[in-house]
Amino acid sequence: MVTASSGSGRSPSVKDVAAAAGVSLGTVSNVLNRPAVVSAATRERVERAMADLGFVRNEFARQLRMGTSRTLAYVMLDATNPFFTDVAQGIELAAEGADMSVVICNSNNRAVREQAHLAQLMEQRVLGILLTPTDPQAPWIDSVAERGVPLVIVDRTRDDDRFCSVAVDDVLGGRLAIEHLVDQGHTRVAFIGGPKSLGQVRDRYAGAQRAWSEAGLPPEDLVELPTAALTVAEGRGAGERLAGLSAARRPTAAFCANDITALGLLQAAIGTGWRVPGDLAIVGYDDIEFASAAAVPLTSVRQPREELGRTAAQLLLAETADEQHLHQQVVFKPELVARASSLSTG
């Protein structure tokens, strides 16, 4: 029952097992990898020896010999952001289905960490890498490809097509939000979000503007309230700026570039005594778990997060399997989830 290994200097190898079972090393290997080929009696003897010794197969030696691993890696941008954990979840499910394992790394939004992780993963000979990059154009991403390691870009896109990528159409997302608010009869709407250096913010705003002008509404009635970041505090601040406007000039609805900002705005609105959506309708973006848990359940634009991860993993697996693989850029469509914060009770 108790293992012999505890206390021993190094863990037992196939050689030790072979000696203990009184068979050759090759037979032990056969028990491990092609049990059918070895007789029941010896197999049992070997298995008992393995159990007695507490044998654990050494993955390093195995991979060295085999030359190929069955491990994918996901280098995520921010492990504390629920968006990415859901993406990771999708990746894991797809990998599990293909009998692969996944190692998750976290760059924490720092380029140096990303580089370090990529270097380490290449040394570990992972089969392929999924990456949400700090900067999609960064040159070190190319060097991964040059080393022959398949890489798929997740939730970002690149100008060229040297990689597969999966992303969500943020322009469409912005459009959906505004079309919904226009449908609800709003003719003066705030766009709250920033900074514009974020591609997501730019795209969502662009989609909003396009939908606005297509609705035939004057550009100046889509009021931009820029924020320094997509945080609760900035959302609250935007709410206070809104409160400072005269009733005539004040928008009757706001589209926030993400849910966090929208929650801040909602907090400010309720604090001011506004009814939501009566005095101010609010639409967020991301449909985080807490959007529906808000005091007034928040209308939001949902991105297919798990599916994003699943698809990315599938593209990666396809690329590892097929040498003559053609890179493809998959773009998912977001969808609007309408809740109380924007639905005029009527």
Added chain:
Amino acid sequence: MVTASSGSGRSPSVKDVAAAAGVSLGTVSNVLNRPAVVSAATRERVERAMADLGFVRNEFARQLRMGTSRTLAYVMLDATNPFFTDVAQGIELAAEGADMSVVICNSNNRAVREQAHLAQLMEQRVLGILLTPTDPQAPWIDSVAERGVPLVIVDRTRDDDRFCSVAVDDVLGGRLAIEHLVDQGHTRVAFIGGPKSLGQVRDRYAGAQRAWSEAGLPPEDLVELPTAALTVAEGRGAGERLAGLSAARRPTAAFCANDITALGLLQAAIGTGWRVPGDLAIVGYDDIEFASAAAVPLTSVRQPREELGRTAAQLLLAETADEQHLHQQVVFKPELVARASSLSTG
């Protein structure tokens, strides 16, 4: 500039580099591991050859030879729970400081996944394992220790002391919440949470009861509203049950076993038209990011999450370094963060 490796069957080894640079294999190894010992000229030649060939050191071969890895693993219970991602963050920081790398696995609350991860990690010869177990008493955890792999239990405790563990004192947390509400003058309070099969719920309730009786208040005035899970919906449901009570019998405050439940309760309260904290004071638990973003910022009990992870990693590193290591159970104290949802204005 362009690598020679792309397209070649297998990636270049030290031998290839040696051939390309016109030196011996040992010299290449020296360039890699003891650059000081090789002359500047040859070093440069070797380095150029490595760059030209796109050489990447094979970590498997390296570890196999060296016999020891510099990798820790954290098997987390639920990657989508912000609590655990913060713990993971703390682990990563501590590991980074000790020049170790961390692989994160996710059991998704499923015992079979946990077992599979543990088995795989042992095959990968990780230096040590941090684990938030699905069941702290599970026998397969012991078998990790029997194989001589250090393991630290995170955010759970075991009856025996065969492992180091770090956890937070939930009994104290429950006590803090109730003491705060009693301080605020409440004499009829609801405890909302469940199921009791969760140790956390049991402990928080026990602490609440203890503080309540120590305040000299009659036990029946700490009203238990059990829930089937710690979800928004269950919190909302509890709110509706509260609304069904006559004004005389209705508690003036509620302590929820976690923030998610508290947010559901808050939603119901605002929906019913209650003022918070005027008609109902609310205290949650966990101090998740969105507690402060709620419509009425939520009072909550905060656990030192990053510190939990950091300490766990330090214990693990100590255990790997010291053969005669004594296991210790570290218990952190939570703290109450008072916000508007429980602070009587005036």
Added chain:
DNA sequence: TTGTAGGCGTTATCAA
């Protein structure tokens, strides 16, 4: 300062 040789634990090939 550089080269040579042996072995880490595994798997696969081939012969018995």
Added chain:
DNA sequence: TTGATAACGCCTACAA
């Protein structure tokens, strides 16, 4: 069905 042996790529003595 089993056993012996040769790699896999790297690191470290030790020899030159």
